Amino acid sequence: MALEASLAALSIAAVSAENATPLKTLVFKPKTAKTATPVPIVVLALTSTSTPSGLIASSANAKEPRLAKEEIFQEFFQTTAKEFSVANLNKENAAKVSILIDSNISESEVYEVSTESSKAALNGKDILGYLKSLEVELTTVDFSSAPAPAPASESKQAAKTKTAKDTSAHLEGAEKIGITIDKNLDFPGWYQQILTKGEMLEYYDVSGCYIMRPGSYAVWEEIQDYFNGAIKKMGVKNAYFPMFVSQRVLEKEKDHIEGFAPEVAWVTKAGSSDLEEHIAIRPTSETVMYPYYAKWIQSHRDLPLKLNQWNSVVRWEFKHPQPFLRTREFLWQEGHTAHLSFEEADAEVLQILDHYESIYHDLLAVPVVKGKKTEKEKFAGGLYTTTVEGYIPATGRGIQGATSHCLGQNFSKMFNISVESPEGADKPKLFAWQNSWGLSTRVIGVMVMIHSDNKGLVIPPRVAQTQAVVIPVGITNKTTKEQADAIYDGAKAVENQLLAAGIRAVGDYRANYSPGWKFSDWELKGTPIRLELGPKDLEAQSVTVVRRNDSAKFQVKIADLDAEIPKILDQLHDDLFNKAKESFDTHRVIVEDWKDFVPALNAKNVILSPWCGVMECEEDIKDSSAKKNDGSEEEVDEKAPSMGAKSLCIPFNQPELKEGTKCVKCGEKAINYTMFGRSY
């Protein structure tokens, strides 16, 4: 029975969801005496959950479970492995198997259940409700509590527990290097794997939340240092406002909160007491801050007021979470300033945007395009929004990098942030002109997606926790103790020399790992360069420097390291940036005719098109590009999302708009070139 038919039979209604979380249904056969009938184990888990066989064994109280072969599917479920899903369970066969359920599956989310031939989005509530209706024991398993396999054995382990479905994206020889998923074939799987194996991030027990390990937090600290320096020069001061906001205050400004309301997390209990008034966790701090701006700003001499805070905000999204890009709690900075004049506010918006551009270009080696958001995409309640927009080559999607908003006087009028006119109390009072601007840990995800590869992370040198690793090499059975000591001492001396020169260097002197293993380990973590020191290097008083991004090698005299290593790191930065820029530049195409629009999108481009500036036309572009308007029935790329194109920004840097140019969609007069794309 096909999936749809099975679901219909079970009265499970399919729902529509752009971003349902994919589920997998795996079947394992435990080791069973030949004379006995096996009790297969059915595991229902998020596709992103790794399900080590050890944990399956202990949870199902079974021996050595292995992925079941075709016969098991036929015998127990009367279907094929390819067409099997949770919908094939019924009271009869469920009584003959063990059922394990991933604890990450919750009633409140939407999931995608798929077989090879079809798929459906279903409410978690319906799935779990159906399983309960089977009247058999269900075991919920917290797979995240499983100990990670040790480095040496982990890739084999991972390879063993892969489902057949993953094989297509499986890297040849991957066992040696840790990363087993090909960036080009399974981008989401690859992304998750390099983040976790590269020790940037750990999946967490609460869905949508992640642990930022030192490898990613160090990137954030470099960004903080840079940005603090830049804004303090502008007279911005750091402060800290509470994470809580009362329901009454949060809901004061209806229009603004409307967009956030479905995602607000509410504290309703403390200890065992119910709170009389529910307290929200800030999704952003406009309503937290502005009542106090109104209090503090009494005279034009209190302006400008420029505050920034580094904090976490919570947006309890029900869409499929993605590390760094869509998380329920995330770190960011939010600046909120108030000015006496529009001109001053207006100028600051662009100064901040320049700093954001600089974080991308000069720290993360990621090219971005500066521009203004359309009316449809601007910050709700603001006057206008400026943005830096990036591009992810692997998916051909645009991504918003950071935004700097001019709020105009909308908020100051709502919150009464006003001063007497400097010209006298008899003149009308003046409402402040306000800005707000924010950049989040999303930047780290963008950086990783763009530079990293099938060997692991590639971290640009200026934000890398470790910029250079020193590894002793060339020690064999024939090496004498004196020679070995000399190599280790030499490596240690090189490490110290680099540290003294201000390079974030580490020496890897672990005795029981081979140099090759160490190379892979540091490549996995994305360390920009490694310095190898062996007998010949020592003799020549030089080291071999190898770049992470392209394996280019250089011999550098030890005496020249202080001068050369910073140059090599800068060159590496520039090369990463230029490579990414070339990719963005070649995939940012000008499209004048609508017939070329969707094919260009499908070819992983973002698009610059002449546009009329009308909101309805923008919505039409999104709707029309979501369908397969190129006439073909099949998508060009299986992984390309079928979502429509949104406007990303109206770039400041505009192609020349010739007299009489028509809007790409509606044919009315075009007013500018706007950048459109599928996006995150």
Add this chain to the structure above:
Amino acid sequence: MALEASLAALSIAAVSAENATPLKTLVFKPKTAKTATPVPIVVLALTSTSTPSGLIASSANAKEPRLAKEEIFQEFFQTTAKEFSVANLNKENAAKVSILIDSNISESEVYEVSTESSKAALNGKDILGYLKSLEVELTTVDFSSAPAPAPASESKQAAKTKTAKDTSAHLEGAEKIGITIDKNLDFPGWYQQILTKGEMLEYYDVSGCYIMRPGSYAVWEEIQDYFNGAIKKMGVKNAYFPMFVSQRVLEKEKDHIEGFAPEVAWVTKAGSSDLEEHIAIRPTSETVMYPYYAKWIQSHRDLPLKLNQWNSVVRWEFKHPQPFLRTREFLWQEGHTAHLSFEEADAEVLQILDHYESIYHDLLAVPVVKGKKTEKEKFAGGLYTTTVEGYIPATGRGIQGATSHCLGQNFSKMFNISVESPEGADKPKLFAWQNSWGLSTRVIGVMVMIHSDNKGLVIPPRVAQTQAVVIPVGITNKTTKEQADAIYDGAKAVENQLLAAGIRAVGDYRANYSPGWKFSDWELKGTPIRLELGPKDLEAQSVTVVRRNDSAKFQVKIADLDAEIPKILDQLHDDLFNKAKESFDTHRVIVEDWKDFVPALNAKNVILSPWCGVMECEEDIKDSSAKKNDGSEEEVDEKAPSMGAKSLCIPFNQPELKEGTKCVKCGEKAINYTMFGRSY
């Protein structure tokens, strides 16, 4: 009718509460036509809430309300102004007045209602319930939304709205300088006033939460810089773990969570959906982190693991909140490390404690005593706790400064943080030795309470947002424009010179304020030194430097500023430290006989006594010192809390314990000198 009798008549039961939040009941008379009967306005508010008459007028829809005179109290309530409280309201008189209630008053808190002759602690629920039973309209007012009066007029305004009760602590001539409450007479009122008027902190709409304004956040940033530098040298890395923890995981370790459970804030809703599992906001991160430590630590080569995070934690205490000292959300750092051996963990505990001492001594100019906590006071679930303990001279109370815990193997055994023995897989596995250590924004409160005075804040120079303010002086009606310009230019040049020398300097060139007003303004904010530049200074090419802490003046040649200002700031730091140290030293007295114990406490001392080390004896000391064991019926100092003395620590630096010394309380053999005191 006396307060107690009134309450009894109303069936409002008094409750016991160490730290009930004080309430005030104010009565206002609006402007009323002479022929009409006035409708007085009764305002029930937190004593800490400022209740501007403008807001009272608009809330009660009345004209120009003024504090009511004696006749109104007699006419409407048949009592005196001094004896009036909420308990004097009844259905009859309530119908003749307007009643405004501070929105900060909540059902779940305990309040102190007082008249001149008596006071009682009552449940908010009972108070609000009683008011509702009056069957009249009650208007709830959010006084925090009121605009603050502008600086020039604010002290007068504040003075006007003061109740008679405040007069005793009222500073003479205070209108000129902003602070109107005497540190020695009303310490809590003074503390609140210097924090808010000094622009360190703002009271927030959600009770127990406060806004850290740049003046206090800058202190925190200096501490972060120092501490990051210190721990990174030790190999500690920063990371960020989520603020949420699932109920299941939080409650995994019952003993540990027991102490936190009543204070845990629970998220139960997102948008309009009820969450299936309630999610806690971390009160501390042991249970957040350690499941992942178990995952990451697989081999002895993964040890030591040393992570730290800068974050906020939430403890929803129902006791009276106090800025920085007891807040529902607070910022801190929490370090969590795991080691292979006890020796390594043990050594780190003390290294960290040294860094904490250094933050107090070298940054905040606050003396602390290092020591070990008793078994009763140590961190629940840990092996032992070390601490730095401070002393607040104004109240004679001790205060815990920061703690560094050795957790032993208790948590590692619960969370299975273990490795194979380096001696072989056949040997028993080894559980990690763990530490955790934390320092919070409480340090800022301690610093403020110790150094500041009746002119406002005194901020030690190494953590001051602004270290030096440059103020042009001596410009009169007779000054020519050229002379004035020369003075302003000279001041600006001095400011730039200081900035170039790395001093955090600001020039105050506001034209419409007098130098005297500016002096007071910067004194209020606690800026360590001001530099005055007038015509004579300019002629002599020197500036007048005035120290905030003691008004000491120096003439410094402009050419010598780069060298002299750092010296002056360092000397100021040392003087602040030495003054505080002298106070701590002279109020840390050795008491050998129990009869001297409570009198010494009442004389605002902390006490070093020989002690037996038995937990029951410690509890006995607390109980016995809470009563008036000195035989007198009256407290020595009205403000001295009647709470019992807790053990603060067993100082590392011990007086010589002579053979045969007996415990100060129980008379058994003493094992050390322990420091006891009333405390925060």
